[in-house]
Amino acid sequence: LLGGNKDTACVTCHHPLVGTGDGLSLSIGVGGQGLAPERAFVSERQVLVPRNAPPVFNLGLAGMDTMFWDGRIQQTTPNEFLNPADDYLPAGLENAVAVQAMFPITSRDEMRGQHGDYAVDDKHNVLASIGDHDMPLMWDTMMQMLLTVPEYQQLFQAAYPNTPLAELGFADAANAIAAYEMATFTFLDSPWDRYLQGDASALSPEARRGAMLFFGEAGCAQCHSGPLLTDMQFHNIGVPQVGPGKGEEAPLDYGRSRETENESDLFAFRTPPLRNVSITGPWMHNGVYLTLEDAVRHHLNPVQTVADYDYSQLTDLMQADDWAGTAVRTAALSAPSFALTPTNLSDADVAAILAFLDSLTSPTARDLSFTIPNSVPSGLPVGGAIQAVAAQIPVSEEQIA
Incomplete structure (x- = not known):
């Protein structure tokens, strides 16, 4: 109604x-x-x-x-x-x-x-x-x-x-x-919640290693922190632009800058909370990543990830020619607000982080x-x-x- x-x-x-x-x-x-x-x-x-x-x-x-x-x-x-x-x-x-x-x-x-x-x-x-x-x-x-x-x-x-x-x-x-x-x-009944409450068996060894990486050398917790796994701040991490864009700047989406009119906020979006993240795809502000692994790997080397992005995986409507030019796709990377340092993680490290992220999902939410x-x-x-x-x-x- x-x-x-x-x-x-x-x-x-x-x-x-x-x-x-x-x-x-x-x-x-x-x-x-x-x-x-x-x-x-x-x-x-x-x-x-x-x-x-x-x-x-x-x-x-x-x-x-x-x-x-x-x-x-x-x-x-x-x-x-x-x-x-x-x-x-x-x-x-x-x-x-x-x-x-x-x-x-x-x-x-x-x-x-x-x-x-x-x-x-x-x-x-x-x-x-x-x-x-x-x-x-x-x-x-x-x-x-x-x-x-x-x-x-x-x-x-x-x-x-x-x-x-x-x-x-x-x-x-x-x-x-x-x-x-x-x-x-x-919901506060995820394996991670149970682990924090003292149930050491709630996490697999791989998920525990993923947590150590997440809160340690991988640097994820710089933005994804606290009970909600978000700092509620706004960051430009160089996500490839897809879709129609928003407002007068279309086909670009200036994100937070549309509200603040600050150049430092260009292409910045709110850090998403990560609870139940395994079941909330597609991921990023424009749903550009169809798997959680791709979303994680974007953080490792955004410039290369954007260059290698396969736009054919998107729907025909989202592949409209006037949205898909190289300058549009890479605009966030070119902005002065872009600030994401490449991180060197092995495939095993990425798998461990994904196991940890899955542990943030409540069984009820499934x-x-x-x-x-x-x-x-x-x-x-x-x-x-x-x-x-x-x-x-x-x-x-x-x-x-």
């Missing part, structure tokens, strides 16, 4: 059966059909979301105060947030996760749709007719749509018993979405089918489409490998 054309939902890009992502390098939002890697465009307007869908694991852990690859949402005080809506952001949002939940419905390519669109029920897309800068009206309109559904009325009344329905806003819906994500997808409801209050399809995904994309050790 949150999609203007009713062809997208949060689960479109954050599916439990594919590591709370969608298994695509770049997501297909409005105009697509199907779920997870099987999703494809069914309209002539084929616009990819320019960045990889981040997983929603462990958003409930302390320190998760910076959202999106470019950090355009940051919690600065307990009640203040840097955000794209500035002072128009409504009060009452409980955390950065809730603030993030306010914005996908405002994106035309992700969920909102284009002027003149009709929803899958052949009704006019009201959300798409709102001006791009009038986010408060988008939020008010969406909340009114939610409250036309009797079961949602009941659920909101149960969640906010002291607030009349007429006084509820989309911030209350965003708080509810955040509470669901944090409660449902936060099969999240229990989180999928049989129906939703809006009455829009859930069961059939999701069951098809479950049949097509088994979550198994073979898939992770």
